[in-house]
Amino acid sequence: MTAGINPVVRDTLAIAFGACPPACRECVKACEHQRSLARIVALDLPEAPFHGAVTCLQCSEPACRDACPTGAIAQDEKGVTRLDSGRCVGCGACAIACEWGGINFDFAAARAFKCDTCDGRPACAAACPTGVLRWVESAALMRQYREPDLFTRGASLCPGCVAELGFRMAFRVIGEDAIVFAAPGCACALANGFGDKATTRLPAVMCLMTNGPSIMTGVARRLRQIGKQTRCVAFIGDGATADVGFQPLSGAAERGEPIVYICYDNEGYMNTGVQRSATTTAGARTMTTPVGPHLKGKTQAPKEVPLLMAFHGAAYVATASIAYPEDFAAKLKRALASNDGLAYVHLYAPCYVGWESPMDSVVEISRRAVETRMFPLWEADHGRFRITHPIARPRPVGDFTRLLGRFRHLGPAELDALGRQAEDRYRRIEALSAAMPLAEEHPRQ
Amino acid sequence: MRFHSPFEGPWADPEAGLFSVRSGDWRQQRPVANGARCCRCGLCFLYCPTGCISDRVTHFEAELEFCKGCGLCVYICPAAAIAMRAEEGC
Amino acid sequence: MAAPAYLPQGAQPADGLAPRLLDGNKAAAYGVLLCRPDLIAAYPITPQTPLLEQLYKFKADGRLTAETVEVEGENSALSAALGVTVAGGRAFTATSSMGLTFMYDAYLFASGTRVPVVMVIAMREQTAPTTVSCGQQDLMMVKEGGWVQLVCESCQEILDSILVAYRLAEDPQVQLPVNVCYEGYYLSHLSEPVTVPAQEAVDRFLLPVRDKRRPVLGTEHPMTFGTYVVGELYAEYRYKHCQAMERAGGMLDAIDGEFRAALGRPYGGAVEAYRAEDAEFLMVTMGSAAGTLKVVVDELRKEGIAAGLARVRMFRPLPARELLGLMRGKRAVGVVDRSVSFGWNRGHLFIDVKAVAQDLEPRIPVVSFIGGLAGTDLRRDLLAGAARTTWERGRGRAGAEVIWLGLE
Numbered sequence: 001m002t003a004g005i006n007p008v009v010r011d012t013l014a015i016a017f018g019a020c021p022p023a024c025r026e027c028v029k030a031c032e033h034q035r036s037l038a039r040i041v042a043l044d045l046p047e048a049p050f051h052g053a054v055t056c057l058q059c060s061e062p063a064c065r066d067a068c069p070t071g072a073i074a075q076d077e078k079g080v081t082r083l084d085s086g087r088c089v090g091c092g093a094c095a096i097a098c099e100w101g102g103i104n105f106d107f108a109a110a111r112a113f114k115c116d117t118c119d120g121r122p123a124c125a126a127a128c129p130t131g132v133l134r135w136v137e138s139a140a141l142m143r144q145y146r147e148p149d150l151f152t153r154g155a156s157l158c159p160g161c162v163a164e165l166g167f168r169m170a171f172r173v174i175g176e177d178a179i180v181f182a183a184p185g186c187a188c189a190l191a192n193g194f195g196d197k198a199t200t201r202l203p204a205v206m207c208l209m210t211n212g213p214s215i216m217t218g219v220a221r222r223l224r225q226i227g228k229q230t231r232c233v234a235f236i237g238d239g240a241t242a243d244v245g246f247q248p249l250s251g252a253a254e255r256g257e258p259i260v261y262i263c264y265d266n267e268g269y270m271n272t273g274v275q276r277s278a279t280t281t282a283g284a285r286t287m288t289t290p291v292g293p294h295l296k297g298k299t300q301a302p303k304e305v306p307l308l309m310a311f312h313g314a315a316y317v318a319t320a321s322i323a324y325p326e327d328f329a330a331k332l333k334r335a336l337a338s339n340d341g342l343a344y345v346h347l348y349a350p351c352y353v354g355w356e357s358p359m360d361s362v363v364e365i366s367r368r369a370v371e372t373r374m375f376p377l378w379e380a381d382h383g384r385f386r387i388t389h390p391i392a393r394p395r396p397v398g399d400f401t402r403l404l405g406r407f408r409h410l411g412p413a414e415l416d417a418l419g420r421q422a423e424d425r426y427r428r429i430e431a432l433s434a435a436m437p438l439a440e441e442h443p444r445q
Numbered sequence: 446m447r448f449h450s451p452f453e454g455p456w457a458d459p460e461a462g463l464f465s466v467r468s469g470d471w472r473q474q475r476p477v478a479n480g481a482r483c484c485r486c487g488l489c490f491l492y493c494p495t496g497c498i499s500d501r502v503t504h505f506e507a508e509l510e511f512c513k514g515c516g517l518c519v520y521i522c523p524a525a526a527i528a529m530r531a532e533e534g535c
Numbered sequence: 536m537a538a539p540a541y542l543p544q545g546a547q548p549a550d551g552l553a554p555r556l557l558d559g560n561k562a563a564a565y566g567v568l569l570c571r572p573d574l575i576a577a578y579p580i581t582p583q584t585p586l587l588e589q590l591y592k593f594k595a596d597g598r599l600t601a602e603t604v605e606v607e608g609e610n611s612a613l614s615a616a617l618g619v620t621v622a623g624g625r626a627f628t629a630t631s632s633m634g635l636t637f638m639y640d641a642y643l644f645a646s647g648t649r650v651p652v653v654m655v656i657a658m659r660e661q662t663a664p665t666t667v668s669c670g671q672q673d674l675m676m677v678k679e680g681g682w683v684q685l686v687c688e689s690c691q692e693i694l695d696s697i698l699v700a701y702r703l704a705e706d707p708q709v710q711l712p713v714n715v716c717y718e719g720y721y722l723s724h725l726s727e728p729v730t731v732p733a734q735e736a737v738d739r740f741l742l743p744v745r746d747k748r749r750p751v752l753g754t755e756h757p758m759t760f761g762t763y764v765v766g767e768l769y770a771e772y773r774y775k776h777c778q779a780m781e782r783a784g785g786m787l788d789a790i791d792g793e794f795r796a797a798l799g800r801p802y803g804g805a806v807e808a809y810r811a812e813d814a815e816f817l818m819v820t821m822g823s824a825a826g827t828l829k830v831v832v833d834e835l836r837k838e839g840i841a842a843g844l845a846r847v848r849m850f851r852p853l854p855a856r857e858l859l860g861l862m863r864g865k866r867a868v869g870v871v872d873r874s875v876s877f878g879w880n881r882g883h884l885f886i887d888v889k890a891v892a893q894d895l896e897p898r899i900p901v902v903s904f905i906g907g908l909a910g911t912d913l914r915r916d917l918l919a920g921a922a923r924t925t926w927e928r929g930r931g932r933a934g935a936e937v938i939w940l941g942l943e
Contacts, residue, residue: 218618
């Protein structure tokens with residue numbers, strides 16, 4: 001099993017390299033405002049083309065420190081590399097040693113200077129209008145995902161699979177006092193075992209596509225009967241959730257069974273080779289909604305299962321994304337804490353194989369779906385709603401669709417329609433959040 | 446009769462060891478970490494779909510027996526401390 | 536000492552031992568109550584519904600402590616029942632006809648994963664054409680499903696068979712789900728004198744579920760239930776399943792002995808033989824029609840015709856050895872079925888009996904009688920006709936292999 005995370009994990013400035021809009025200098029302005037001399041450089045190279053922000057990355061073994069002849073550069077206990085200008089002689093060795101352009105030089109004073117992360121509150125990230133610069137509070141994040149990984153590492157899922165990733169992330173939050181329930185689909189390879197061998201150290205049940213919530217009902221009732229706090233947690237795909245298995249899920253929600261049901265939504269039957277499901281986005285090409293002279297992908301809008309669950313008596317409902325891990329972890333904890341009914345978490349799970357995108361793209365797709373309002377992040381507690389990650393200025397839907405080959409055939413009119421569907425979905429949640437608001441300070445937190 | 450399973454039905458005991466495929470054999474490219482540049486944020490550990498990134502004390506590194514070479518660690522690394530290199534013969 | 540759970544408040548245990556008038560569904564409900572299940576999950580369907588209602592009445596009265604799940608369908612009923620069983624509890628469910636086919640995937644799952652759950656089938660015709668009337672066709676739709684299947688003749692046997700079913704299902708040598716089957720209306724709604732045993736006697740016969748040896752789902756010893764299996768291991772589980780079926784068949788005699796010791800009533804194992812020993816020919820059936828056939832056998836005996844009856848009590852595993860022994864030396868066998876096998880165009884039990892009869896030397900005629908479909912009465916005159924036809928076949932008279940009683 002993978003070793004637990006080392007406590008010296010550090011908060012860090014995450015930069016999406018080369019993703020800045022041309023001529024944007026908001027980060028530089030913010031840094032100048034804070035520190036007079038900017039410790040971040042906006043590189044605008046239209047001929048490359050390259051538009052990006054460059055600053056110190058706070059290396060764990062900084063070459064600048066090793067190159068400094070006077071010992072002016074040192075790491076503090078938080079891993080931030082600091083430069084003591086009093087000891088700097090202005091030789092420039094650090095700037096030469098840093099292959100990343102992370103050292104700035106004040107020619108007037110003949111002294112080097114550099115980013116110190118504004119002591120963990122970087123002004124640049126706060127000012128960045130595009131999300132290129134983000135301050136990642138890794139230390140806190142890793143505390144959310146601290147549980148050991150109890151699943152086999154050699155699982156037969158595609159490289160870069162978001163279902164595998166989401167499964168591991170979820171149980172790094174959920175922990176060991178749980179029974180995991182799987183059903184036929186991609187992710188079951190992590191829980192259903194193979195032959196006489198298990199694939200997880202958690203107690204696990206491989207259900208049918210048609211009876212997961214019902215088997216869970218029996219197990220959960222038994223656990224309650226014998227006084228156990230152990231939670232029954234499903235990690236099941238959209239086919240078994242929205243289509244063939246919807247009836248037992250509906251029944252379990254209506255009865256208020258104390259189970260946690262995570263649906264990983266890859267919008268189709270990916271394990272059988274990419275066929276459409278009820279949750280497939282309109283317009284998407286799949287093997288059963290192909291594109292040709294007579295067909296143009298899926299014609300229906302997706303079934304909004306999380307909303308259906310919220311209108312179904314579920315105690316807690318949330319949508320979640322791996323691109324927003326703090327939000328995902330918080331929602332899982334709320335789901336685990338809600339013991340008076342079914343908790344449903346709908347995890348956005350882009351399948352790069354079926355959605356026709358590169359192998360390392362699932363995080364980017366996930367983030368873009370939120371930024372374009374294609375997939376709003378919200379939660380509902382006993383019918384009271386809250387958008388957990390409001391998108392004030394959505395990116396155009398084309399920023400999302402262009403990542404995915406399955407939308408390649410859509411023309412401007414069809415993209416407009418897709419955008420309107422997304423807007424409607426978002427506004428519906430907005431309206432519910434306004435009419436039936438859930439206080440941000442969650443009562444159970 | 447020679448039986449493989451001690452159980453009457455399809456049960457499995459993880460005490461007997463977990464089933465795993467040698468998924469590292471699928472890999473066409475491998476992640477190579479520049480330990481000095483690693484900023485120790487842990488995001489590659491969190492985002493590795495196979496859970497094969499471990500803490501090598503100075504930096505995070507993939508265990509190649511299971512790494513499938515998806516490159517998500519490269520995408521997620523805020524310090525550009527990981528790069529993918531083609532496996533020989535790929 | 537508190538009065539046993541099955542007695543009305545204030546009644547003394549001795550009162551409970553006098554027979555009372557119960558219909559088949561109520562008798563089943565008392566059987567379930569006495570087995571102290573941990574969970575009951577069922578979906579209402581005619582003619583099983585009054586059984587379900589009686590269990591809820593027990594719960595309302597505080598006599599039944601089981602969890603109850605008002606599921607949204609039959610597949611969920613069986614799935615919830617198997618969930619609690621996998622987690623170490625004892626569960627009960629019941630259904631009929633279309634409910635049974637609607638739980639077909641969970642039905643096969645329960646047996647293939649070796650979950651010892653007990654389920655009543657209040658037998659009914661299988662739609663279509665649409666009907667809610669009695670028949671055995673629903674049971675026949677699942678006869679290859681890998682469950683042990685007991686078929687009852689009387690309301691008393693229904694109650695007793697529930698106890699036997701749990702004893703059999705949970706035996707470490709068996710670990711199989713068990714059906715207790717009885718015909719809709721003819722038994723489910725028929726009131727007969729039934730002795731409700733004392734709880735202490737039942738507790739002597741049926742150990743608490745916690746004392747049973749089998750894998751249990753939980754965090755104490757985390758295990759995976761329902762693994763993905765291919766190849767030789769699959770054959771191993773199939774082989775073990777068949778072996779467990781064999782053991783279940785072989786065990787029924789012994790369990791009947793335990794039952795007699797604890798509760799006083801004898802049952803004759805997997806096949807009940809009625810005046811079969813010295814019979815010239817043998818009628819074979821299962822379920823409520825056996826009672827009428829016993830009367831027919833008695834009447835024919837008075838006429839000097841040596842009729843006999845074999846009532847199949849355990850349908851799966853098929854008691855082939857017992858049937859063969861009873862058929863040996865007979866001149867003909869007639870099988871009365873309340874179901875049809877499409878394609879064979881015969882009764883289902885007939886097919887089994889005919890297959891077993893291949894081991895007889897010399898070969899004897901085996902005749903299929905189909906009747907009683909959709910609740911039509913298997914009247915005494917119809918069954919007497921069937922018996923006479925079988926007797927004549929044994930004396931050399933030629934005729935069709937299948938006869939539809941009442942149609943021909």
